[in-house]
Amino acid sequence: MSTTLECIAQWITRQRWYAGKGHEPRLRILSHESVPSDDPDARVSVLLVMDDEGNIPTLYQVPIVERSSVQPAQHAYLIGQNDEGDYIFDGPHDEAYPRALLALLAPDLAREVTVTRSTVLSGEQSNTSIIFEIDGTPSIICKVFRALHHGDNPDVTLQAALSAAGSTAVPRFVGEMHGEWDDVGRPNGRASGHLAFAQEFLAGAEDGWKVALRFAAEGSDFTELARSLGEQTARVHSGLASVMPTTEATDDAIAGFGVSWARRLRLAIQEVPALLDSRDDIAAVYETARTGTWPLLQRIHGDFHLGQALLVPERGWVLVDFEGEPLRPMNERDRPDVALRDVAGMLRSFDYAAGATPGNPTEWAEACREAFTAGYLAESGVDIETFRPLLDAFELDKAVYEAIYEARNRPDWLAIPLRGIEHLLAARTARLGA
Ligand SMILES: Nc1ncnc2c1ncn2[C@@H]1O[C@H](COP(=O)(O)OP(=O)(O)O)[C@@H](O)[C@H]1O
Numbered sequence: 001m002s003t004t005l006e007c008i009a010q011w012i013t014r015q016r017w018y019a020g021k022g023h024e025p026r027l028r029i030l031s032h033e034s035v036p037s038d039d040p041d042a043r044v045s046v047l048l049v050m051d052d053e054g055n056i057p058t059l060y061q062v063p064i065v066e067r068s069s070v071q072p073a074q075h076a077y078l079i080g081q082n083d084e085g086d087y088i089f090d091g092p093h094d095e096a097y098p099r100a101l102l103a104l105l106a107p108d109l110a111r112e113v114t115v116t117r118s119t120v121l122s123g124e125q126s127n128t129s130i131i132f133e134i135d136g137t138p139s140i141i142c143k144v145f146r147a148l149h150h151g152d153n154p155d156v157t158l159q160a161a162l163s164a165a166g167s168t169a170v171p172r173f174v175g176e177m178h179g180e181w182d183d184v185g186r187p188n189g190r191a192s193g194h195l196a197f198a199q200e201f202l203a204g205a206e207d208g209w210k211v212a213l214r215f216a217a218e219g220s221d222f223t224e225l226a227r228s229l230g231e232q233t234a235r236v237h238s239g240l241a242s243v244m245p246t247t248e249a250t251d252d253a254i255a256g257f258g259v260s261w262a263r264r265l266r267l268a269i270q271e272v273p274a275l276l277d278s279r280d281d282i283a284a285v286y287e288t289a290r291t292g293t294w295p296l297l298q299r300i301h302g303d304f305h306l307g308q309a310l311l312v313p314e315r316g317w318v319l320v321d322f323e324g325e326p327l328r329p330m331n332e333r334d335r336p337d338v339a340l341r342d343v344a345g346m347l348r349s350f351d352y353a354a355g356a357t358p359g360n361p362t363e364w365a366e367a368c369r370e371a372f373t374a375g376y377l378a379e380s381g382v383d384i385e386t387f388r389p390l391l392d393a394f395e396l397d398k399a400v401y402e403a404i405y406e407a408r409n410r411p412d413w414l415a416i417p418l419r420g421i422e423h424l425l426a427a428r429t430a431r432l433g434a
């Protein structure tokens, strides 16, 4: 038998959302909050657990349910048995925590409806989402953030603001929950941030990555969907520009983008030395962009790719997961940015879909890229020729990010962004020579 924390330490390394792969966790409990539960046999609590091992200490949210016995079906999500003899379960999988969570996130709704079932979303996820069935119909999805950061999470604030303004390009917003914890690095010794949020569950939605892969494999025309995705992206950008603050791209702000491009390129070369050969050409693209024309800065999606766009029956594209790039510090993600970063992200994603398809159908990807861009330009009115150098820079920066991401997570896919970088540099040279 062990303490609750020892049980969690054994279990956490097997969780998809645990970022400290490759090291033994060094955990301490920063806060342990009991949550009211309507189940007399269950003690529900939310633990905030700091992992001090690794380069950057990471704070995790670990909701647990404690019970005095375990049923065979509960073994799949058993964290362990502690010294007191209590069985500790991973909260999202035990029905007591989801019900308690909904009552905190949306108290009025929780009083009015009957949750008939809750299930954890299956598949690869950086957080943990719970789907609530109300009167037998999947109706609400609640994302429980696992790695926590001080400050508002853009995944919540941006979708809440768009939804409140009546946008149907994001799921209807239902509710949110904040938490607080000790942080000696902050002026008042306390930090706070989002713990979870809930939104409408989009029944029958399929993510754009799966749809695009199917079309690419069949050689089917995806351009109509790509164009409507471009239009929807432009609507979301214009929505964000009206509900959230915008700022001028000052010289300081532009210098900041230059620094962040260069920093990422340096890091990528360290992790993927093959990039060294392209370093000067990439840096030249950044320099042209830096000295060119810049638009007003505004809030954007931040990590836009086909997996973040859901194709919903009778509704079209709906955008989700506005949390920004997981490899970027939260304070950089929570500020106005260049909308073309999202356009660049999606352009890269079409290249990825072709790259992940046998035969690498590059013409299919090129047609999607053109259609997406045409849809975006038609709806936004952006003059692409003015901003082409900036789009080139953001696309290269995204591909450089992807090289780091793939080297760390999916080395077999590293060739996709590397080929992308080569292709982008060659296309730009051809354009300049023409
Ligand atoms: N409102 C929703 N309705 C239906 N499915 C959703 C909804 N939001 C997200 N999903 C599904 O959940 C998956 C993971 O959501 P996402 O926000 O990307 O989580 P994470 O940030 O943890 O990766 C999405 O790819 C999509 O399949």
Ligand SMILES: O=P(O)(O)O[C@H]1O[C@H](CO)[C@@H](O[C@H]2O[C@H](CO)[C@@H](O)[C@H](O)[C@H]2O)[C@H](O)[C@H]1O
Residues within 6 Å of the ligand: 126, 209, 303, 305, 306, 307, 321, 324, 325, 326, 327, 345, 348, 349, 350, 352, 353, 402, 405
């Ligand atoms: O979905 P996340 O927010 O966790 O984003 C990260 O993982 C993505 C992979 O799942 C990664 O996206 C890259 O691979 C996608 C295909 O799997 C492709 O569609 C994207 O264009 C490509 O960037 C994303 O970069 C990363 O931040």
